Amino acid sequence: MAIELKIRVNEKSWSVDAAPETPLLYVLINDLSLKGPRFGCGLAQCGSCSVLVNGVETRSCITPVSAVAGKSVTTLEGLPEWYAAQKKLAKSPALHPVQQAMIDEQALQCGYCFNGMIVKASELLSKNAKPTDAQIRSAMNGHLCRCGTYPRIIAAVKRASQAMTGGVQ
Amino acid sequence: MKSRRDFLKSGGALVVGFSLRGVISAQDHSGAVAGPPDAKQIDTWLAIHSDNTATVYIGFAELGQGNSTALLQVAAEELDLDMSQIKTVRLDTNITPNQGGTYSSASIQRGGPQVRTAAAEARAALLKMAAPKLNAPVEQLNVNKGIVAVNGSPNSRVSYGELIGDKQFHLAFAGTVPVKSPAEYKLVGKSVPRKDMPAKVAGEYVYMQHMRVEGMLHGRVVRPRGQGAYGDGAKILTLDESSIRDIPGARVLRKGDFLGVVAPKEWDAVRAAQKLKATWDIKPTLPGNQALYQRMRSGEAEDRVVTNRGDVAAALASAAHTVSLNSTCPYQMHACFGPNCALADVKPDSALLMCSTQDVYGTRGGVARVLGLPLNKVRVQYQDGAGTYGHSCYDDVAQAAALLSQLAGAPVRLQFMRWDEHGWDNYGPAHVGEVKAGADASGKIVAYEYQGWHHNWANVETSEQLGLSKQAAEWATGAAQMVSQNCGGMYDIANFRLVNHKIPGLLYLKGAWLRSPLDLSFSFTSEQAIDQLAYELGMDPYEFRQHNIKDPRWLGVLDAAAKAARWTPRKAASDLSKASVVTGRGIGIGTHLASYGGAVAEIEVNKDTGRVVAKHLYGAIDAGQVVNPGNVEAQIGGQLVQAASRMFKEEVKFNTTNVTSLDWASYPILRFDESPEVTAVVVQRLNERSSGAGEEVMAACAAAIGNAFFDATGVRMHEYPMTPARVLAALKYA
Ligand code: FES
Numbered sequence: 001m002a003i004e005l006k007i008r009v010n011e012k013s014w015s016v017d018a019a020p021e022t023p024l025l026y027v028l029i030n031d032l033s034l035k036g037p038r039f040g041c042g043l044a045q046c047g048s049c050s051v052l053v054n055g056v057e058t059r060s061c062i063t064p065v066s067a068v069a070g071k072s073v074t075t076l077e078g079l080p081e082w083y084a085a086q087k088k089l090a091k092s093p094a095l096h097p098v099q100q101a102m103i104d105e106q107a108l109q110c111g112y113c114f115n116g117m118i119v120k121a122s123e124l125l126s127k128n129a130k131p132t133d134a135q136i137r138s139a140m141n142g143h144l145c146r147c148g149t150y151p152r153i154i155a156a157v158k159r160a161s162q163a164m165t166g167g168v169q
Numbered sequence: 170m171k172s173r174r175d176f177l178k179s180g181g182a183l184v185v186g187f188s189l190r191g192v193i194s195a196q197d198h199s200g201a202v203a204g205p206p207d208a209k210q211i212d213t214w215l216a217i218h219s220d221n222t223a224t225v226y227i228g229f230a231e232l233g234q235g236n237s238t239a240l241l242q243v244a245a246e247e248l249d250l251d252m253s254q255i256k257t258v259r260l261d262t263n264i265t266p267n268q269g270g271t272y273s274s275a276s277i278q279r280g281g282p283q284v285r286t287a288a289a290e291a292r293a294a295l296l297k298m299a300a301p302k303l304n305a306p307v308e309q310l311n312v313n314k315g316i317v318a319v320n321g322s323p324n325s326r327v328s329y330g331e332l333i334g335d336k337q338f339h340l341a342f343a344g345t346v347p348v349k350s351p352a353e354y355k356l357v358g359k360s361v362p363r364k365d366m367p368a369k370v371a372g373e374y375v376y377m378q379h380m381r382v383e384g385m386l387h388g389r390v391v392r393p394r395g396q397g398a399y400g401d402g403a404k405i406l407t408l409d410e411s412s413i414r415d416i417p418g419a420r421v422l423r424k425g426d427f428l429g430v431v432a433p434k435e436w437d438a439v440r441a442a443q444k445l446k447a448t449w450d451i452k453p454t455l456p457g458n459q460a461l462y463q464r465m466r467s468g469e470a471e472d473r474v475v476t477n478r479g480d481v482a483a484a485l486a487s488a489a490h491t492v493s494l495n496s497t498c499p500y501q502m503h504a505c506f507g508p509n510c511a512l513a514d515v516k517p518d519s520a521l522l523m524c525s526t527q528d529v530y531g532t533r534g535g536v537a538r539v540l541g542l543p544l545n546k547v548r549v550q551y552q553d554g555a556g557t558y559g560h561s562c563y564d565d566v567a568q569a570a571a572l573l574s575q576l577a578g579a580p581v582r583l584q585f586m587r588w589d590e591h592g593w594d595n596y597g598p599a600h601v602g603e604v605k606a607g608a609d610a611s612g613k614i615v616a617y618e619y620q621g622w623h624h625n626w627a628n629v630e631t632s633e634q635l636g637l638s639k640q641a642a643e644w645a646t647g648a649a650q651m652v653s654q655n656c657g658g659m660y661d662i663a664n665f666r667l668v669n670h671k672i673p674g675l676l677y678l679k680g681a682w683l684r685s686p687l688d689l690s691f692s693f694t695s696e697q698a699i700d701q702l703a704y705e706l707g708m709d710p711y712e713f714r715q716h717n718i719k720d721p722r723w724l725g726v727l728d729a730a731a732k733a734a735r736w737t738p739r740k741a742a743s744d745l746s747k748a749s750v751v752t753g754r755g756i757g758i759g760t761h762l763a764s765y766g767g768a769v770a771e772i773e774v775n776k777d778t779g780r781v782v783a784k785h786l787y788g789a790i791d792a793g794q795v796v797n798p799g800n801v802e803a804q805i806g807g808q809l810v811q812a813a814s815r816m817f818k819e820e821v822k823f824n825t826t827n828v829t830s831l832d833w834a835s836y837p838i839l840r841f842d843e844s845p846e847v848t849a850v851v852v853q854r855l856n857e858r859s860s861g862a863g864e865e866v867m868a869a870c871a872a873a874i875g876n877a878f879f880d881a882t883g884v885r886m887h888e889y890p891m892t893p894a895r896v897l898a899a900l901k902y903a
């Protein structure tokens with residue numbers, strides 16, 4: 001039965017009318033009109049639907065909306081603010097450094113997988129500011145790209161890491 | 170009825186319906202005149218607005234390859250605008266010209282010249298308008314960013330916007346105004362960043378999958394999990410509509426054997442589709458993976474000699490060195506990362522359809538057929554989705570959404586589930602290839618023969634087949650066939666023969682073109698045979714190819730790939746190691762119809778586990794004049810990674826009744842951990858006609874990988890994907 005649920009997404013509170021077992025993804029897309037997380041497989045296999053739940057990358061396609069009650073959900077749209085809060089910046093940047101690095105590397109092709117790519121890379125860099133090539137590959141390994149953009153994503157994550165740790169290109 | 174120009178006047182109000190909550194305002198079914206608009210009018214191709222910007226109408230889909238940026242570059246170049254002053258609109262059968270589908274990497278090849286000439290004619294017309302205003306002859310005018318000025322008196326000027334702003338040219342497209350020469354280019358040949366990326370990384374970009382309209386229902390199709398033989402379709406035996414009675418608002422919709430559900434909430438539609446009890450008449454008519462190649466090779470086939478030059482048999486008989494090489498190549502799938510999606514609003518007398526088709530006019534025909542409406546009552550709009558790489562399920566999903574909307578009497582948004590997309594794709598067909606080749610003692614190839622077996626593309630989509638009981642059919646001729654470009658045609662060979670064996674495809678899987686269609690199979694087979702000849706002769710495989718190629722453009726990409734990889738001559742497999750993990754390098758050339766591709770692969774083979782990984786792939790393309798080299802480099806990188814995925818991982822699995830590759834676990838693709846480094850080289854030829862660059866390096870890459878395996882192990886792989894089990898078996902029996 002549909003009930004009213006309160007969830008916190010991108011630092012805003014929402015109350016949604018959904019059956020508690022509804023996957024979070026459908027609520028984010030249809031009730032909150034968000035465009036970051038998107039359906040890819042519905043099976044936790046591809047990373048298309050990834051969001052951060054309390055800073056941890058989570059597959060929203062298999063996470064019941066009721067499971068995030070009382071937690072903080074961040075989507076692609078909310079990453080700049082999330083980054084500003086983490087870094088205690090006075091003002092949030094227009095883009096998270098990972099987002100900017102993806103543009104700088106011209107990493108996207110169709111770009112459909114980049115929601116998951118950016119969310120996952122942002123999570124990685126929040127835990128490990130200077131990952132090695134092998135660490136990037138292993139952290140990102142659960143995210144698929146059918147267009148074959150992996151090499152440029154790896155380069156972009158390195159670039160973002162440098163930007164975030166004050167290094168120069 | 171509003172005309173297309175009424176939309177233009179309202180400042181490009183064509184771009185609507187984007188907001189999730191929004192309505193497809195103005196975009197009602199008769200929102201403009203049914204197209205295609207008259208290609209002989211300049212106004213069909215572009216419009217200049219009062220704010221001194223331009224809109225170019227491009228008949229090609231943006232498939233994630235940045236072609237719209239490149240075509241805008243071409244238009245901006247001729248108009249002397251800068252990139253910030255120019256935009257395009259999405260494809261719409263009522264708005265954009267019919268330039269044919271976005272196939273065979275055709276956007277730049279076919280679209281470039283049309284857009285270029287139209288822009289040049291518009292500029293000439295604008296200069297003619299400016300001349301009396303500025304009291305100067307046309308010859309003394311110059312243009313910079315859409316401002317026309319008199320040479321030497323920069324204050325005497327007028328902008329394009331002031332000259333024509335949002336009014337029509339009313340000018341026939343003559344195609345006679347001279348275009349700029351490459352020496353004059355300011356924008357063409359420059360790497361302009363793609364315009365779509367900022368919105369895409371910010372989560373603001375609107376993909377097809379985001380489109381919503383007021384009052385719509387969510388739909389899902391219900392089919393057996395995984396298709397059976399194409400000719401069999403799928404027949405419903407029993408259906409229990411009460412099985413979804415407890416799902417709020419869910420409805421079962423059926424037409425013939427086409428079955429689907431709709432519900433106001435998406436999750437309800439998803440679970441209704443999963444819960445609905447239906448049984449299907451499943452026939453064990455497929456060969457299954459086990460018997461596939463044997464059936465293909467031994468069954469009936471329509472044989473056709475594609476090319477026959479000289480006397481191959483005699484030349485082979487007298488050749489100093491001969492090789493023969495057979496291969497078997499699997500079905501592979503498009504496997505769009507975001508399953509195909511369509512939104513249909515079908516009224517009794519008209520229909521509006523949005524989907525990610527590569528060909529809005531082609532899709533319009535199919536949708537009109539299933540709905541029983543005349544063509545001019547159906548409007549199809551393209552909306553960018555996830556990459557499609559050829560004829561994936563976009564026509565099927567469009568027809569299915571149209572049927573659901575017609576049956577429901579409401580707009581329906583349909584997105585395929587992962588198992589629909591994987592299980593009911595139009596797969597890239599399997600192939601069996603046999604090559605014989607011979608060389609004389611000096612290393613000159615004297616004879617070559619390639620015989621290939623495969624079926625053709627499907628001509629009837631699943632929704633139409635099921636819903637209207639339409640008999641499955643394949644393309645009659647053309648399309649899936651041997652082409653010399655990838656089957657030895659790049660070499661200078663006197664005795665040459667290609668034979669195409671078209672097998673009837675109705676008892677196989679539904680097939681269609683998959684990025685670089687059949688080319689990976691052709692070149693994996695052909696280029697390994699060529700490589701083997703070099704080996705028999707004791708020659709370096711790069712030098713052997715140089716020795717046998719006359720065409721400077723083939724030589725150009727071969728050299729470019731070799732140079733990028735710092736190739737040093739040595740005979741293949743001349744450095745075999747006893748270690749468990751060995752490395753190898755290989756070279757290959759290939760293409761898809763036009764353009765020229767070359768590649769070098771450096772791979773690593775673990776002889777204990779059978780795991781093969783590409784460490785570094787180098788790809789070079791000659792696509793004539795490359796408008797946006799940065800973009801093409803990105804394309805090459807994607808092609809190399811995707812080709813590696815196809816050579817190492819991808820194979821559609823099926824048994825005698827149905828496809829069993831239904832998700833990313835049962836159809837694995839390459840991941841980060843095995844991603845190669847890539848190096849892309851654009852061989853720029855500004856004075857040559859542009860040709861495609863979206864797929865032409867893949868065949869070369871497949872060949873290079875096959876040859877690298879031989880270099881590493883001394884063993885030829887005759888089948889791909891080169892999975893650990895296959896590799897271990899090949900090494901064992903060698
Ligand atoms: S959609 Fe959630 S992991 Fe694929």
Ligand code: FES
Nearest residue numbers: 111113145146147
């Ligand atoms: S960019 Fe297309 S799926 Fe990754």
